[in-house]
Amino acid sequence: MTMTYQHIEAARQRLKGQAHVTPVMTSRTLNQLVGADIFFKCENYQRVGAFKFRGAFNAMSKLTDEQKAKGVLTLSSGNHAQAVALVGRLLDIRTTVIMPDNAPATKRSATEAYGARVIDYDPDTTSREAVVDRFDREGNYTLVHPFDHEDIIAGQGTATLELAESIGHLDMLLVPCGGGGLLSGSAIAAKGLYPNCRVIGIEPEVADDATRSFHTKILQTVPNPPTIADGTRTPSLGNLTFPLILKYVDDMRTVTEEAIMEAVRFLFYRMKMVVEPSGALGLAALLSGSVKPVGKVGIIISGGNIDGPTMTLILNSEPVDH
C-alpha cells in the first residue's frame, strides 16, 4: 500500500466529532517582524494537549473487533502514551504503555489517569524494542507504533487539512520532526492540496538525524539527543516515515536550543500560548533565520505539554545583551 492524500481525507472523516478542530492563530507583530503571513495551527489545544490524539484515534478506531479485544500495546514516554490511553478509554479498548523508568512522573501519572496500564523498563539495560517484543509475544497485543504506522501518519496529516480549510492556499509549511509521523502526514496533505507548497521539516541541531538522513538518503541515528525538545528525542526516522519524507518533503532545517527557547518565550509573552519546546520548532526556524518565509506560511504547533520546571527554566534563561 502506498500512502496518499486519500488516506488523510479518510482519517479526517473518522476524526469528526472526536478530535478538536484546533484554532489557527496569528500575530501582527510576528508578521511585521518576518515579512510574511504566518498561520499557527495550534495542536497544543488538541485533546491530550498534542496532535498525537489524531493518529491514535484514527489507528485504534480502524482496528477489527478481534484486534480491539486483544488490547493495544505501545511504547512512548510522551504525548502518544496519553493519546493511546485516552482513545482506549473512549473506544473501550484495554491499553498498555511501555515507558522508560526515567520518564517524568507527571507523564506516567497522566497516562495512568486516562486508564492505561504502564509498564516500565530500565533503558540503560534493556532496549525498548526488546521489551515490546517480549510483550507482543507473551500477551499477543495489537501494537500501535507511535509514528511508523500508516494510520498514525494519516491521522497526523489531518491537522494540515484543517489548516488549509481555514486559510486556503499555503506557500510554505513548517513542521517539527521527531520520528517523522507528523512531518510525513503533513507533507502528504499539503502536497495533495497545493503541490507547490514548500514543506520543510525542523529539528533541533543536537538531534539532527532526520536532517542528515534527508540529505544523505541513508538513515542516520542520534541516540538520546540532549535537546530540550523532548518530542524529538526519537533516535531516527522509521521504515515508513523515512521514504515518505524523501518523497514529499522539500527540505529539512535545524535550530539551536537557544532558538527553541526564544520561540517558546515569544509564544508565551506575545501570543499567550503555552507551547512545549518541540512545538516551537517552526517558529524557532523563522526567528533564527534558519528558514526565510515566503507568502502564506503554515506552522504546526505540535503540542503544549510542558512541565513547570521546564517552563521556569525557559522563562528565566533570557539571553543577556552584549
Next chain:
Amino acid sequence: MTMTYQHIEAARQRLKGQAHVTPVMTSRTLNQLVGADIFFKCENYQRVGAFKFRGAFNAMSKLTDEQKAKGVLTLSSGNHAQAVALVGRLLDIRTTVIMPDNAPATKRSATEAYGARVIDYDPDTTSREAVVDRFDREGNYTLVHPFDHEDIIAGQGTATLELAESIGHLDMLLVPCGGGGLLSGSAIAAKGLYPNCRVIGIEPEVADDATRSFHTKILQTVPNPPTIADGTRTPSLGNLTFPLILKYVDDMRTVTEEAIMEAVRFLFYRMKMVVEPSGALGLAALLSGSVKPVGKVGIIISGGNIDGPTMTLILNSEPVDH
C-alpha cells in the same frame, strides 16, 4: 446620559476590523469537574494582550479633531497604558501616560514601544490624581480615564456581545472586577441580550472594595491591596461604574490568592493558555466553589500580560497535599 445596550452595540461597530474577535475556548475536563458548560472569552488574545484595547479604541476614535489634536492623557501602570499608546499610534494621536515610578520596567518599556510618552511620579509622596490635575491644567490634554468613562465602559462590553454571538444564550457570566469598567460594560451587554443571565463580579479577597461597596451600597476603598492580581489593585469603583454595577450586576464574590494561582495553573497546564492573575478570577471562583455554576456559563478572561517571575512563582507554588 444613561448607558444602555445601544452604546455597546455602537462601540461594536467602531471596533470592527480594529479589535480582534477573540476566540472562545472550552475544556471537557473542566465541564465534567464543575458540572456545567463553561465558555471562556479569551481577551488574553486581544491586541496588547487584554480587553483594554476595546475601550481605548472606542473612546479615542470618538474624540473630535480638536480633542485629538490636544493629545490624550491617561493614568495607568498596566494594560490600559499599553492600549492607549497603541490606539494613539493607530489613530495618530499623541499620548501621555502617567505611571507610578515603581511600575514594572517591562510595562513601561512596552508602553513606550507603542509610542507613548511616559511620565512617572512617586506614589509615596504624590497622589496620582494630583499629577493628572497638574498635567490636565498645564497641557490642556484630553483625559481618557481607564474605567470611569462611558466610552471605555461601552468598549469593554463588546467582548460579551461577541461571546453571545458565538455561543448564544448565557445563564451566567463571571467577570473580574478592578475599577469596574469591564464588569459594568459586560453586565449591560449581558442583561441587554439575556435579562435572566446572572452576572457576577469576582474580586480578590484582599481587594474586596467592590464586593463590600455592592453589599453596603456605600463606596468602599482598599488602598494598595496586596493581591497578585495586579489588574484589580484599583482602590475603588468609580463614580460611573459604581451605580452601573448596583443596577446591572446580580452579585459579587471574592476568591483567595491561592485560588487565583490554582486557576492560573489550570489554564496553563490544562488549557495551554497564558493568563494573568486578574484574568483567572472567574475560573478561580468556580474551582474554589465560591460560585456554583448553572447551565451555560461565560467567563471573561481579561488578559494575559504576566511577567516571567510572576508565572514562575505561580508554577512553583503548587500546594502540598496534607
